[in-house]
Amino acid sequence: MRRRRRTYRLVAAAAGLATVGALAAALPGTATAGPSKGKPGHASSRYQDVQLLSFNDLHGNLEPPSGSSGRVTEHQEDGTTKTIDAGGVEYLATHLRNARDGHKYSITAAGGDMVGASPLISGLFHDEPTIEALNKLDLDVTSVGNHEFDEGAKELARLQNGGCHPTAGCYTDKKFEGADFPYLAANVLDEKTGRPILKPYWVWKKKDVKVGFIGVTLEDTPGVVSAEGVKGLKFKDEAETINKYAKVLQRQGVKSIVALIHEGGAPASQTYNYDCDAPGAGDGISGPIVDIAKNITPSVDALVTGHTHAAYVCTIPDPSGKPRMVTSAASFGRLYTDTTLTYDRWTGDIARTSVKSANHVVTRTVPKATDMTELISRWNTLAAPIGNRAIGHISADIPNAGTESPMGDLIADAQLAYGRQLDPGTDLALMNPGGVRAGLTYAAKGTEGDGVVTYAEGFTVQPFSNTVNLQDFTGAQLIKILQEQVSGSNAAAPKILLPSAGLTYTLDLTKTGADRIVVDSVRLNGAAVDPAATYRVATNSFLAGGGDGITTLGQGTGDLVGTDDLAALEQYLTANSSAADPIEPPAANRITIVQ
Structure with missing residues (x-):
């Protein structure tokens, strides 16, 4: 498959960008979306909708998961529920590509645990097949999750940068090229240097629109990963880390910011489309992400979360009391989230009052993506002598x-x-x-x-x-x-x-x-x-x-x-x-x- 043209650029921690002008600084950051005559010098309108597609906790599930792991529950209008078979990267690819159709400004991001605890087709090959699939999915950026550390920081670096496995070698005649999307690990520090082991943030840019992403994993990663996997690493507080790098991005003129957080919560309902903000819904979501969200600076416009394998699209008040979108797309590629971020060209910020989001089922009723079918077949052929026993x-x-x-x-x-x-x-x-x-x-x-x-x-x-x-x-x-x-x-x-x-x-x-x-x-x-x-x-x-x-x-x-x-x-x-x-x-x- 021919990859779509990349329109982003990496922003290293030490890089400097010009700040926005005095006019932008004077304008409010949360204007109501709508038509405008445009800012002087800009041919385009003031507001631009940016599509953010996201998912989390794939765990190398390239083939459709079986049993309850491959189903989601849908709330019906009459109050009943319906179970739907879901997942499989052949179908996820089709859904994401269809969702992008007609959206010139579209970003695909993930909330960690793309690999680790994977089925044989991926795990047997140290998750190289999943990285290859994510490249084909045109994933733009992801945070690390705790399972990215199952084999330690060196193996994570190999998944990012490429190269043959140090003990297993190369599985095919082609060298493993690694991920062509950045893994973000803002709160994972090398104990010796005190610096993040991977990039802490990244900026997507198309024309005059730019959106920054900060990626963190749960601070308690050492409590859920083997000691060998996190040896030599230090994990910092999620909210404090995000706040730190939000300031860095703002100093570089990036005002639209999304946090990718591999930590989550528990919704009040197990249905993926439960409206946790509806009147009478009570506490729509509970768990660690609630306190984290309430302590993250208002300059962050949306939170993509994970880890709990739950499905929710909720708002949680930021420290100023304003609602902010927090999403999670269950696990194993069964759902994806489609969020609309309305970008204000005058301020460079997101008009948060107009942010809209919804989870969508990765149904198996759409055509399979042929490039993913070929990928699965190729790796299954290599795994078959072991896997079919x-x-x-x-x-x-x-x-x-x-x-x-x-x-x-x-x-x-x-x-x-x-x-x-x-x-x-x-x-x-x-x-x-x-x-x-x-x-x-x-x-x-x-x-x-x-x-x-x-x-x-x-x-x-x-x-x-x-x-x-x-x-x-x-x-x-x-x-x-x-x-x-x-x-x-x-x-x-x-x-x-x-x-x-x-x-x-x-x-x-x-x-x-x-x-x-x-x-x-x-x-x-x-x-x-x-x-x-x-x-x-x-x-x-x-x-x-x-x-x-x-x-x-x-x-x-x-x-x-x-x-x-x-x-x-x-x-x-x-x-x-x-x-x-x-x-x-x-x-x-x-x-x-x-x-």
Whole structure:
């Protein structure tokens, strides 16, 4: 495909631009959009609509996601809901290209996590296929997300700049060229230099219209990424960083500013088209992005967010009390957001009173983009010898849903079984919910037999290449681990660990903090956990380092490092299932939930 002509230019942090004139400074920054005779010296009208297309959290989902990961819920006028199949880069490309049609001023931006935790077609090749697809999508700019650090800053730099993988080499006869769009990492600093590891901001420009973008990821990235992935890096406050670079852009004469923030919130409704600003809607959105948005300078005109995989188009008041658009397009390429920014040529700013935005479904009823079909076919051909190998059989869908997901329980059982191969004294296993990226679908593809689990499907479930680690904890520490799921940094958004068979307890959500764990209910194989006894626990390496804010998991003793977690799952499925006797979904009844 021939790429559209680029009309932007990079603005380095040290570059200087001429400031706007006295007339522009004297005019208000939020005029009402409408026709005008134009500013002297300008043949065009005063106001110019700029289309901003955005999406977030693609996670390398080039092929249409399966199961609930490939559906969105739509609110109907009669109050009912409708489920729609959505996603797939072949369809995303068509939707974006159709949306751009007729818009001379159009920008495509993303809110991070374009790669990482990716299905086999991308993850097997260190996400080079996704970068290639994003180039073909004509993505203009994106912030980094926490998953861009799964393989560390050096690998992120390679995705930006190109070059063969340092250990895997080149996958084709063509050198990987890297992203032809900038990754922005304003709040990610090198500990030694104190400078951002990538560009902090970027300016899109066409004729006399220019829009600045500042990109940040969540400050708590070290809490959700392995220690090795963020080694040597420092993550700063999101709002403070955006405010800092908004001033830099303004000094360079850039008054229209959009923040790309890989942090998000939770809408009051799970429907993608819920009107969270409607009368009677109450608090349309909650979560970290609310406080961040309220502390970001009013000079920033719109926020494109992500991380929570939620869908919303809401306004949140800026520090001056004026409403400001905040958007998120769910995840996996199921939605895209179309925002109209009305640019005022007299002031160089956005007329915020006229900003309009809406999420749109990436339906699968449009023609596939042929260049994306070719890309997927080419990489699938390379992946097929590995991906098509059968590793097990299931009797029904094993979903990744709910506080205690059946898929998470199955992984915990697999890690317990593997742990007992390493050490027969292993007592239990715990799995983090964020490490379970998908469920297993009984008939995921028409080319496979019903219930067959392929390596590619297993990879989609567990793509991180964590190791299975064994550690010793006292019973008192085990109780504390369970309490840390729901207290401290996890009090507002609990990270409920998935337990292996034999570990049971009650989670009382009517209480707060650590009290949500009913201590007397914690049992292992029916017996109360003894605070003074020692228990051998299997986890993945992310948790073994105290990940997800469960710091006590990083204080175990007697460490023993095993194979990668996907290999443990494969071994378990192979040993415990067959076509004649497929494995059944776990009942997900190990945690009793009181609400």
